[in-house]
Amino acid sequence: MAFSTIKDSITFHPLGDAAIVIQAGADIREEIHERVKQLFTCIEQHPFDGFVEAVQAFTNVTVFYEPYTVHQAAHLQTHNLSPYEWVKGYIEGLLEEKWQGGGQVKRRIVDIPVCYGGALGPDLEEVARINGLTSEEVVRIHTKGTYLVYMIGFAPGFPFLGGLTEKIAAPRRETPRMSIPKGSVGIAGKQTGVYPISTPGGWQLIGQTPLPLFRPNENVPSLLRAGDEVRFVQMSEKEFFSMKEAER
Template sequence: MFQDIKYLSFGEAGILLEFGSVMDKEINLQIHKTAKWLNDHPFDGFIETVPAYTTLTVLYDPMKFIHFKKSAFELAVEQIRNKLESMPDENSSVGRTIEIPVCYGGDFGPDLENVASINGISPQEVISIHTEKTYYVYMLGFAPGFPFLGGMAKEIAAPRLSSPRLSIPKGSVGIAGEQTGIYPIETPGGWQLIGRTPTKLFTPDQDHPVLLQAGDQVKFYQITPEEYHAWEAEHEHHD
């Protein structure tokens, strides 16, 4: 795997490690393992890693390499290669499996019937297909803790809305193309909303504010509106 990585310059203080060109769970898992290894075993000048679907950006301080004949980029690449040579080749998963309750349809999922219509199936079939899969968190993006989930069945794929909503309630579960995701905060957005979870994905006042991490797996299960409100009331009470 590591001999196939391409090292590309990313500005004056970054290196883009390209692991592949297609979205693949095994490649993405390797990216997150590599990011964790570099974070746990930093080289001199290391700042941070930024994982994405098929790439890992490593940010570093070029001033650490200013007194050497080679360029900062070349020296930083050497440092990364050296670190990766000592990385254990293990197959264990880095993530957890987290079950997320969802109330589908109605006010909770106003686009459920539209997604069903697009695919020529019933709303209940959309729910059944959506809950039978286990999803993989490829990355977190655009809003704090927003998980981009891979592994959704093509039978319920649906395009983004032609006109995005100005406000989407937090906890909304949506579909865009062949991906599904959860809005952790109230925000504008263009995904087709099929349901909503009472589970809090982003709690800024906690030590670990983001519930899901890249590399985790997510399993959805259906709850009723009554169960949704009971869950919400119970957790509000505990908070």
């Protein structure tokens, strides 16, 4: 797909005086996600003087930059342009020249082992009750799916996963928990996710993984990245504690 065919669906607007938001659509769906991924990759591979970082979200990419560096490097004092206007023009030109949209995107598949129910998944029975299912049916359906990582956010390494069937969707808890154990797997609406660190939260907890998702001492601290596909694999309580001990 040529950039000219989607150009009218991409909009730009400033975020303060040191960032620009590139909006790729309004809906949370795979087509928009792929567009966001292409935007992010293109900009990351062709940074400009003053570029700080690009951050992916569900439907947009935010590019952070250092205004003074952009002003000096682009000689804006002679062009009557603001740093935002120059960065916007640079990105538009870059996309016109380098856009690679429409190609097959290769996705990394990550299997996450989960021990469901009991003390590790205290809301599993509630999710089952809401949907008129047994706990075993909820686990079977949850492990049958493949989930797309739309973005990483809320907490370090927290994956927002799309693809959860309505069969096991459940609303957030009326009263959030003040502390959720690291590795807890939850459901909120039509999303599922994994808490990589202990944090307050209101998702319905159906299980827990011993696999660390946030690894602060590694070069890439998040196990998962936007664009990955996740599969959940059921494990026993004995396997859970054995693996958890091995990870220490």
